[in-house]
Amino acid sequence: MSAASSTAGAVVPAWPRAAGRPDYASYAVVPARHPWRWAGTAVVALVTAAIIWSLATNPRWEWGVVAQWFTAQSVLTGLAETLKLTVVAGTLGFLLGFVLALMRLSSSPLLVGVAWTFSWIFRSTPLLVQLLLWYNLGYLYEKISLGIPFTDVRFFEAPTTTLISQFAAAVLGLTLNQAAYSAEIIRGGILSVDHGQLEAAAALGIPAWRRSTRIVLPQAMRAILPTAFNEIIGLVKGTSIVYVLAYSELFYTVQVIYNRTQQVLPLLLVATVWYVVITSVLSVAQYYIERHFSKGAVRTLPPTPLQRARAFFSVHAKGIR
Amino acid sequence: MTRGLVEIVDVRKSFGTHEVLKGVSLTVQPGEVVVVLGPSGSGKSTLLRTINHLERVDGGYVAVDGEVVGYRPSRGKLHELREHEVLKQRSEIGFVFQAFNLFPHLTALENIAEALVYAQRRPKIEARKRALELLGRVGLVERSQAYPRQLSGGQQQRVAIARALALDPKVVLFDEPTSALDPELVSEVLDVIRDLASSGTTLIVVTHELGFARDVADRVVFMDDGVIVEEGTPAQIFGAPREDRTRAFLSRFIEPTFQI
Ligand SMILES: Nc1ncnc2c1ncn2[C@@H]1O[C@H](COP(=O)(O)OP(=O)(O)OP(=O)(O)O)[C@@H](O)[C@H]1O
Ligand SMILES: [Mg+2]
Numbered sequence: 001m002s003a004a005s006s007t008a009g010a011v012v013p014a015w016p017r018a019a020g021r022p023d024y025a026s027y028a029v030v031p032a033r034h035p036w037r038w039a040g041t042a043v044v045a046l047v048t049a050a051i052i053w054s055l056a057t058n059p060r061w062e063w064g065v066v067a068q069w070f071t072a073q074s075v076l077t078g079l080a081e082t083l084k085l086t087v088v089a090g091t092l093g094f095l096l097g098f099v100l101a102l103m104r105l106s107s108s109p110l111l112v113g114v115a116w117t118f119s120w121i122f123r124s125t126p127l128l129v130q131l132l133l134w135y136n137l138g139y140l141y142e143k144i145s146l147g148i149p150f151t152d153v154r155f156f157e158a159p160t161t162t163l164i165s166q167f168a169a170a171v172l173g174l175t176l177n178q179a180a181y182s183a184e185i186i187r188g189g190i191l192s193v194d195h196g197q198l199e200a201a202a203a204l205g206i207p208a209w210r211r212s213t214r215i216v217l218p219q220a221m222r223a224i225l226p227t228a229f230n231e232i233i234g235l236v237k238g239t240s241i242v243y244v245l246a247y248s249e250l251f252y253t254v255q256v257i258y259n260r261t262q263q264v265l266p267l268l269l270v271a272t273v274w275y276v277v278i279t280s281v282l283s284v285a286q287y288y289i290e291r292h293f294s295k296g297a298v299r300t301l302p303p304t305p306l307q308r309a310r311a312f313f314s315v316h317a318k319g320i321r
Numbered sequence: 322m323t324r325g326l327v328e329i330v331d332v333r334k335s336f337g338t339h340e341v342l343k344g345v346s347l348t349v350q351p352g353e354v355v356v357v358l359g360p361s362g363s364g365k366s367t368l369l370r371t372i373n374h375l376e377r378v379d380g381g382y383v384a385v386d387g388e389v390v391g392y393r394p395s396r397g398k399l400h401e402l403r404e405h406e407v408l409k410q411r412s413e414i415g416f417v418f419q420a421f422n423l424f425p426h427l428t429a430l431e432n433i434a435e436a437l438v439y440a441q442r443r444p445k446i447e448a449r450k451r452a453l454e455l456l457g458r459v460g461l462v463e464r465s466q467a468y469p470r471q472l473s474g475g476q477q478q479r480v481a482i483a484r485a486l487a488l489d490p491k492v493v494l495f496d497e498p499t500s501a502l503d504p505e506l507v508s509e510v511l512d513v514i515r516d517l518a519s520s521g522t523t524l525i526v527v528t529h530e531l532g533f534a535r536d537v538a539d540r541v542v543f544m545d546d547g548v549i550v551e552e553g554t555p556a557q558i559f560g561a562p563r564e565d566r567t568r569a570f571l572s573r574f575i576e577p578t579f580q581i
Binding site: 194196197199200201202203204205206207208210214215218219293295296297298299 | 414428
């Protein structure tokens, strides 16, 4: 066949074409077009423009007042408190949640029981009640002491009210509650990892703690992260619940201000815009962290939006030139 | 070099009421290559897994170089060892899985270095060097930075073998190392095992590759229904099996595969 084509000097297809079919091989390749995508984009752009227009032109939003308070010292202090609570309760909550998840999955009935009971208690009581209970612990127990139960031996003793500050009550309540929920999220992630992975690591003589942190957790992260970010974003706004302790985080601060100035709506907007900013930053972080943990899970990582935009513009810039 | 003596003595194991190993005894000499054959469900995997204590035994014991694996004999009883003691013993016994079980989030190199760093606490640089050396041995140096999913099945299993060799084990156990591979990838893995066989490491290989068994095994063991039915040299087992069950099993494979 190939000998025939080379001697003839003409291009003879290796496989005979169906009779009457044109020579497709010489056609140029055109990518699929998405006309509806363009139509949809136009509609979305129009709606977005209308919303922005109304937000910008309706004087009742009082953007001037929003701008005036947005970076006010008291608001920024409140913002810092919100971030502090989120970081502390989020970190401690997830760490404790990880330990609880491991306990729940261990072979010890005692550890399983303790972890289960913890989740049961903290998931079945309202966070509001937990916070108030922690803050009012001094009413229930006047002193906190460390010693041997049912004896007079005491190593340490202090009045409860000096130990449980507003901050401590807020952190305790948020952390324990967060731990109960994140334990389940982390446990779900761990269960999604193939058992063969643990076996392979055990067969290599890798110690249990390393098996959890080096082999299982990084793989479980893919299942954990989307829900975990949900939780953290929820926590950012959820911290506003500590206003019941008169704790001056962002939301409480804003309330104090508008009670004084009566500019309710614009001040709620101040808080809202700050929450939007935090959530946006977290969402971008989520994208890159998820990308980091998908290493090895996909054959090749898709480009980031930034890389895609750069590629798009470099191609089109060439077209223009 | 006399390391890698494996003694399996009257090992019994049940899952619930199902007795999977009904008293299996087998001694594998240092440097010997033993191939275990047998129909599905006969207990081959379970036997291999008791050797490195991935599976507890109900009776009997396994000893490597005279040391009982997973238990401490004392005053008429076998007491199960603590986790870290078992882990130390396991690092002397390599295991290659049918499904490779490579760590997908680590590169080929990291997969191999992992146990060196986290089980043996060797410095990272040294572990890297050893990992590269082992990748060279299985012919994959240029793929050291690839993640398992970027490798073919045969390449993945070769990395898994290199990983099992990282701790310089006395004995390496293979549980159907080529069963998950496309036919054209089988030989590249078998070549690596063949190479290893000539290096003097004790190997116990569960496989259905009769050609490989005939070429490489010093001894072939045929298992059925939780017992060793028959053992002998490849010539004996393939040429003149004594037991009906062995003959029936072998006759299921097409002739040319095991004709001598
Ligand atoms: N963890 C387990 N729980 C219950 N039964 C099990 C367990 N592991 C194995 N078995 C049973 O033990 C028997 C022997 O299993 P094993 O995996 O050792 O067989 P095998 O010879 O390796 O078979 P194959 O060639 O299919 O891999 C099978 O009947 C299997 O169902
Ligand atoms: Mg098996």
